[in-house]
Amino acid sequence: MNILEFTLLVAVGSFAAGLLGSLTGLGGGVVLVPLLTLFFKVDIRYAIGASLVSVIATSSGAAAAYVKEGFSNIRIGMFLEIATTLGALAGAFLAAFISTKALAVIFGLMLLYSAYLSRKPRSRAERNLPPDALATRLRMNGSFPSEEGGTRHYNVQRVPAGFSLMFGAGALSGLLGIGSGAVKVLAMDQAMKIPFKVSTTTSNFMIGVTAAASAGVYLNRGYVDPGLAMPVMLGVLAGSMLGASILVKAETKVLRLVFSIVIAVLGAQMLYKGFTGGI
Amino acid sequence: MAQTGNDAFTDQKLENMVGNLLRAGVSLSAFVVLIGGVIYLARHGRELADYRIFHGEPSELKSLSGIVRDAFALSGRGIIQLGLLLLIATPVFRVALSIWGFAEEHDRMYMVFTGIVLVVLLYSLLGSASGF
Numbered sequence: 001m002n003i004l005e006f007t008l009l010v011a012v013g014s015f016a017a018g019l020l021g022s023l024t025g026l027g028g029g030v031v032l033v034p035l036l037t038l039f040f041k042v043d044i045r046y047a048i049g050a051s052l053v054s055v056i057a058t059s060s061g062a063a064a065a066y067v068k069e070g071f072s073n074i075r076i077g078m079f080l081e082i083a084t085t086l087g088a089l090a091g092a093f094l095a096a097f098i099s100t101k102a103l104a105v106i107f108g109l110m111l112l113y114s115a116y117l118s119r120k121p122r123s124r125a126e127r128n129l130p131p132d133a134l135a136t137r138l139r140m141n142g143s144f145p146s147e148e149g150g151t152r153h154y155n156v157q158r159v160p161a162g163f164s165l166m167f168g169a170g171a172l173s174g175l176l177g178i179g180s181g182a183v184k185v186l187a188m189d190q191a192m193k194i195p196f197k198v199s200t201t202t203s204n205f206m207i208g209v210t211a212a213a214s215a216g217v218y219l220n221r222g223y224v225d226p227g228l229a230m231p232v233m234l235g236v237l238a239g240s241m242l243g244a245s246i247l248v249k250a251e252t253k254v255l256r257l258v259f260s261i262v263i264a265v266l267g268a269q270m271l272y273k274g275f276t277g278g279i
Numbered sequence: 280m281a282q283t284g285n286d287a288f289t290d291q292k293l294e295n296m297v298g299n300l301l302r303a304g305v306s307l308s309a310f311v312v313l314i315g316g317v318i319y320l321a322r323h324g325r326e327l328a329d330y331r332i333f334h335g336e337p338s339e340l341k342s343l344s345g346i347v348r349d350a351f352a353l354s355g356r357g358i359i360q361l362g363l364l365l366l367i368a369t370p371v372f373r374v375a376l377s378i379w380g381f382a383e384e385h386d387r388m389y390m391v392f393t394g395i396v397l398v399v400l401l402y403s404l405l406g407s408a409s410g411f
Contacts, residue, residue: 004324007316043333053363057305060369064302067294074290074297078377079392085399092403138388208301209396212370216403219367220342222335226359227323230316233363237309 003227010040011231018058018239023246024256025200026118026263028236029055029178033107034266038273042228044100044107048177049223052215054236055179059207061237062244072201073142076156076194080166081206084184085213087170092214095175096221104274107176111267114182118260129193131155144198154195162192174214179207293380297373304369311362319355343405371400 001009013035014028021028029051036047066072095103135141135156146152165187173180181203188199218224339345340360349357374397381389 001328002325003328004320006328007320007324040330042330045333046330053366056366056370057309060301060305060366060373064298064305067298067301070291070294072294074294074377075389078389078396081374081396082392082399085396085403089399089403139386209370209374209400212367213400213403215367216400216405219364219404222337222341224340224360224363225330225336226315226340226356226363227319227328228330229363230312230319230359233312233366234309234316237305 006040007227007231010036010228011235013039014054014232014235015239018054018236018241019243020239020255020259020262021236022058022062022240022243024118024259026114026256026259027179027181028058028240030111030114030182031263031266032232032236033177034111034270036228036232037104038266038269044103045095045223046225046228048095048103049215049218049225050229050232051177052173052211052218053224053229054233055173055177055211056208056215057233057237058240059179059204059211061241063201063205063208065244066201066204069145069201071144071197072205073140073194073198074205075138075142076140076188076192076198077202077206079138079140080163080187081209083163083166084170084173084206084210087167087172088174088210088213089170089217090167091171091174091176092217093174094171098175101274101277103176104270108267108269108271108274110172110176110178110180111263111270115260115264115267117182117186118256118263127152127154129155129157132157132159134159135192142198144195152195154193154198157193158191162187165191170210170213173207173210174217177214177218179211181207288380288383290384293377293384296380297376300373300376301369304365304372308362308366308369311365312359313362315350315355315358315360315362317355318353319359322355367404371397371404374400 017028017031017035032051033047036042037044140156143151143153169180169183172183184203185199188194189196339349346360346364350361374393378390378393381393
């Protein structure tokens with residue numbers, strides 16, 4: 001295969017990953033690395049470098065649209081970014097000392113977890129929780145435009161637990177080159193009891209900064225190859241932009257099911273390749 | 280949006296500025312990457328693609344100064360790498376803009392938090408090259 005054919009095929013694959021990722025809300029980054037390593041036989045370190053760069057592009061592009069709607073909370077995001085960026089730095093340094101086989105295994109587990117999480121019914125958010133002393137001191141409590149009209153106020157809970165989970169999310173992002181939106185939402189939605197819409201938009205907002213913290217390390221280490229990152233970044237960006245524009249009233253239930261099956265299959269395959277040494 | 284009282288400069292205003300900055304950064308970097316990509320494919324499109332074996336990037340595509348030098352020499356790969364560098368720098372600018380925004384709101388606590396994030400990002404981009 002020559003470079004032109006390779007570039008076009010990778011661009012088409014990345015476009016599909018970005019489109020499905022944004023239509024289903026599961027993110028395209030999580031399938032990019034398995035796509036590149038399993039089908040295009042790219043070394044997993046190059047794949048992670050290219051994926052990280054595309055994660056910055058899609059999250060920044062999406063955040064630009066979200067922040068104006070008033071759902072994201074810039075303070076929660078900024079405070080938790082201390083944890084995610086430090087975690088990302090730790091993950092990126094760790095990636096240099098971990099074998100590519102172990103990376104594949106961790107990636108496989110992460111994919112299976114994402115697939116499981118996407119099928120799990122979302123628990124109804126508890127409303128009207130009492131203000132938490134630390135969250136109040138950090139001025140994190142906020143409000144957002146509610147579906148019924150008017151604004152809904154929320155009180156953030158358990159800041160230390162959320163902060164620790166965010167460090168883990170950052171480390172996974174730096175290690176695997178993904179946005180780890182699944183873990184971020186877990187931290188904000190489950191631990192800190194932040195309303196779902198605020199969690200997802202604030203998480204998206206944080207992903208770019210988190211990925212930038214590890215992307216710098218990957219770039220300096222020579223893991224970002226321009227020839228590979230170019231079609232990946234442009235493809236994913238175009239796909240996710242198209243996805244966001246047709247998302248408005250599309251029926252995504254079936255699509256979500258199909259995509260989570262794809263994620264689970266890729267996860268099993270990464271695990272298999274990791275254990276048998278095919279990576 | 281967090282509650283900040285009735286300051287003229289609000290979190291929502293800051294978020295709007297951040298949104299515009301992000302959009303501009305992503306558009307500019309995608310444009311630069313596209314131009315670099317066209318040059319790269321025109322020159323090297325017929326060569327054999329090989330990403331099976333990892334050998335790391337040459338030093339001129341790893342460091343800031345090397346990338347800029349390569350890009351101005353109109354090397355396709357150098358221009359793509361410059362676009363990627365702009366993309367990585369976009370969140371860094373966003374964080375810097377947020378520090379300014381919190382300063383406008385006279386919010387010292389969040390200026391410190393944001394400052395910590397900025398230091399981590401700058402270390403990653405500039406300092407980690409000589410780290411190990």
